[in-house]
Amino acid sequence: MSRIWLPRRRHLAEGIGVDRRAFLAAGLRAGGGALAALALAGCNSKGPRGAQGTLRAAERWNERVERKLFRPTARNVPSTRAAAAGLKFPSYFIASEMPVWDEAQRGVWRLEVSGLVDRPMRLTLDELKALPRSEARLEHFCVEGWSAIAVRTGVRLSDLARHVGISPDTRYVDFQSFDDDYHESWDIESALHPQTLIVYGQDGEMLSPEYGAPARIYSPVKLGYKNTKYLTRIAFLAERNGGYWSDQGYEWYGGV
Amino acid sequence: MSDVSRRHHLVVRITHWVNAIALTIMIGSGLRIFNAYPAFARKGDTFCCYPFEGHKIPDWLTFGGWLAGARNWHFAMMWVLVANGLVYLGFIYLHGEWRDLVPRRGIVHGAWQMTKFYLALRRDHPAQDKHNALQRLAYFSMPILAFVSVLSGLAIWKPVQLAPLTALLGGFVWARYWHFLAMISLVIVTIGHVFMVFAVDPYALRAIVTGRYNESKSPQRRNARPFVNLRAAKPPLAPATPEPPEANK
Numbered sequence: 036m037s038r039i040w041l042p043r044r045r046h047l048a049e050g051i052g053v054d055r056r057a058f059l060a061a062g063l064r065a066g067g068g069a070l071a072a073l074a075l076a077g078c079n080s081k082g083p084r085g086a087q088g089t090l091r092a093a094e095r096w097n098e099r100v101e102r103k104l105f106r107p108t109a110r111n112v113p114s115t116r117a118a119a120a121g122l123k124f125p126s127y128f129i130a131s132e133m134p135v136w137d138e139a140q141r142g143v144w145r146l147e148v149s150g151l152v153d154r155p156m157r158l159t160l161d162e163l164k165a166l167p168r169s170e171a172r173l174e175h176f177c178v179e180g181w182s183a184i185a186v187r188t189g190v191r192l193s194d195l196a197r198h199v200g201i202s203p204d205t206r207y208v209d210f211q212s213f214d215d216d217y218h219e220s221w222d223i224e225s226a227l228h229p230q231t232l233i234v235y236g237q238d239g240e241m242l243s244p245e246y247g248a249p250a251r252i253y254s255p256v257k258l259g260y261k262n263t264k265y266l267t268r269i270a271f272l273a274e275r276n277g278g279y280w281s282d283q284g285y286e287w288y289g290g291v
Numbered sequence: 292m293s294d295v296s297r298r299h300h301l302v303v304r305i306t307h308w309v310n311a312i313a314l315t316i317m318i319g320s321g322l323r324i325f326n327a328y329p330a331f332a333r334k335g336d337t338f339c340c341y342p343f344e345g346h347k348i349p350d351w352l353t354f355g356g357w358l359a360g361a362r363n364w365h366f367a368m369m370w371v372l373v374a375n376g377l378v379y380l381g382f383i384y385l386h387g388e389w390r391d392l393v394p395r396r397g398i399v400h401g402a403w404q405m406t407k408f409y410l411a412l413r414r415d416h417p418a419q420d421k422h423n424a425l426q427r428l429a430y431f432s433m434p435i436l437a438f439v440s441v442l443s444g445l446a447i448w449k450p451v452q453l454a455p456l457t458a459l460l461g462g463f464v465w466a467r468y469w470h471f472l473a474m475i476s477l478v479i480v481t482i483g484h485v486f487m488v489f490a491v492d493p494y495a496l497r498a499i500v501t502g503r504y505n506e507s508k509s510p511q512r513r514n515a516r517p518f519v520n521l522r523a524a525k526p527p528l529a530p531a532t533p534e535p536p537e538a539n540k
Contacts, residue, residue, distance in 0.1 A: 081356030082316075082364060093367030104452045111451045114462055123335035174463065176450060179327035179358065182463050183334035256451050284359035286366075291451045 098288040105290065107228055111255035113174040113184050120183035121238065124175075126245035127259075129279065134214040134265045135244050144249050146233070150209075150271035153200030160235065160249050166190045166198065169232055176291045177259040178280075187253050188236030192269075193227040201271045209276040210252045210263035219261045219278030223271075225290065228256050233266065258289040298421070298504035300386065306379035307499055313372040314481075316364055318474060319354025323361035325471070326353060333464050340468065369444065376437055391421040392430050402428055409516045416511045423510075426487075429480050436477045443470035490517040 128134055136144045145157040170188045177183075192208075201223075209220040225231065231254035235242050242248040247264025254262060260280045270276075281287040299307075326347045332338035355361025383389045401424030407413040417423065422430065446457040446466035460466040488495050491510050498504035506512070508523040515521060 080354070081360045082354065090363040090367050093370070094363060096370075097366050101449070101452075104449060106452060109452045109454060111454065117333060117462065118336040120333070120335035125334060174333075174450075176463065177328070178362070180324060180467065181328045181330070181334055182450075280359075284357075284363065286359075286362070291449065 094286055094288075097286070101288055101290040102222065102224070105224055105256075107224065109228075109256070111173050111230060111291075113172060117174070117184055119172070119238065120185055124183050124185055124237075124246065125177075125181070128264065129215045129217050133244050134212075136213065136249060136265075144267075146250060146266060147268040147270075148195065148199050149268065151202035151205045151273060152271055153202075154198075156199055163190060163233065163235060163250060167194055169194075170236075171230060171232070173230065173253070173255045175253075175255065175259060175262075178285065178289070186238050187232055187234045188239075189232035189234035189250070189253070191229060192231045192233060192252070192254075193229060195233065195269075196227060196271070199271075204273050205271040207272045207275045209268075209270045209272055210266060211268035211270065212263045212265045213267045214265040217263060217265070217279045218276070219263050219281060219289075220272070220276035220287075221257065221261060222275075222288070225254065225256050228254055230255050233269075256291050258291055260285060261289040294507035295503050295505050297502050298498040299502045300382070300388070301502065302378065302382045302386075303388065304499055304502060306375050306382070309371065309375045310379070313368050313375060314477070316354055316368045317372055318478065319352065320361040320364040320368070321470075321474060322348040323353035323355040324358060324365060327358045331464055331468050331471075336464075338464065338468075366448075369441075372437075373441060376434070380434060392427060394424075394427055394431055398424050398427065400424075411516065416514045416516075419511055429484060432480060433477065436473050436480070439469060439473040440477065443467075443473060446470075487517070490521070491515050493521065494523075 126133075138144070143159060145159055146163060148156045148158065167190065168188065169191045170186060172184060172186045175183045175185065205223050207220050208223060208226040209218055211218045231252070233250055234247075234253040235250045237243075237246055242250065247266070250266045251264040252262050252266055252269075261278070275287065278287065281289070329347050330338070330344040331341045332344065338344070353361070355364045383392070401417065404413065404417045405423050405425045408416055442456070443460055443466045445453055446460050447463065447470055450457040450463045450466070457463055457466050460469055492515065494505060494508045505523075513520040513523055
């Protein structure tokens with residue numbers, strides 16, 4: 036994977052490079068014997084290799100449960116007493132440097148809306164801003180355990196979906212980024228939740244590069260890593276398409 | 292004469308050990324998840340009640356290897372823990388064992404007498420049934436703490452889909468805190484439980500494995516407090532019968 040730029044990002048990625056078998060073998064060579072191997076297998080390990088299949092089965096089961104629990108009417112309404120994060124809102128990206136859309140090199144930024152749609156589009160930021168605007172104060176839930184409140188301004192994805200006319204075969208949506216190859220795909224139900232927005236404004240200002248400018252997807256019904264920043268393409272699909280973190284072991288569904 | 296009774300039903304023994312393993316994995320993986328953000332404050336806010344913010348739990352106490360691994364274990368093992376807990380509670384309700392665990396009148400007095408005995412402020416072991424008053428309190432508290440863990444866990448897992456539950460617990464930040472406190476309480480009760488098994492009633496180990504328990508070696512019969520009268524006294528030797536006088540032969 037790409038070089039890690041911000042220390043926080045490491046939490047999500049850490050441990051990927053640890054070779055448990057080499058670790059165990061070293062312990063055995065050191066003369067600890069079977070007991071040491073057993074202790075190492077217990078402490079800070081990923082657990083027995085044979086359990087991985089069971090864990091994946093449990094993930095599929097959890098996805099079924101979470102989809103059963105999902106209600107389009109459920110809302111995230113943070114307490115008015117809870118402080119907003121403001122500039123304390125953490126900033127994450129995958130690339131070694133903060134991704135900034137370079138118009139001189141790549142031309143005008145456009146958001147491609149494609150896949151199973153009647154009217155594929157390539158929207159400029161101005162065209163996006165001309166669509167019906169939605170604004171909400173939402174609590175963001177990171178997979179790491181922190182949460183943060185911000186006001187999000189943008190276009191409801193459900194409005195855009197109507198605008199482009201999505202096919203009834205659409206089951207999934209993929210959100211592609213220009214931050215390296217970052218993307219995450221979602222179930223269509225979560226994508227059409229009324230609090231799922233194509234965000235271009237945060238806390239009353241235009242989205243800054245730290246937070247995914249020019250536009251990002253944002254929904255409180257998904258964990259942070261599912262919410263692609265630096266958006267370039269929204270593709271409505273019949274099949275799921277994995278995702279940057281989902282492919283590395285994080286739950287694909289990532290629902291909140 | 293047999294003092295050996297059947298103390299724990301097979302269902303109780305199996306659920307006890309499944310619980311021990313599942314809870315260990317839940318706590319280890321939970322601590323690994325916690326280490327990704329070892330704090331409670333919402334970003335840009337402060338939190339009143341956690342003095343160790345930013346201090347990670349030592350790696351050797353954690354399980355899962357990395358955040359995603361720990362989450363996968365946590366969200367798989369939670370079903371085992373809940374199903375096992377329901378089997379246990381259902382069984383002790385139907386089978387009547389709940390009577391040995393629910394606090395009764397005089398529990399506070401009983402607990403105080405047991406405490407006095409353990410502190411050597413009282414000579415003789417208070418009379419008890421299957422469990423003493425302190426055990427009753429400890430074992431009764433565990434399903435309650437487990438219930439708080441499950442409820443707060445659900446509130447953290449689905450703060451939007453189960454928003455009313457999360458709000459009931461004071462919001463996402465407080466739900467995480469209750470989840471953490473319930474875990475710490477469970478750990479404290481469990482450490483006390485394991486300590487007392489080894490320091491007062493090691494004969495209980497046989498009971499939780501094979502189900503059998505020798506009543507003549509119970510802590511009450513041994514008058515056992517931690518590390519005192521830990522082992523049952525050997526049965527006294529038969530009194531020596533005097534040799535018949537030689538002279539009368």
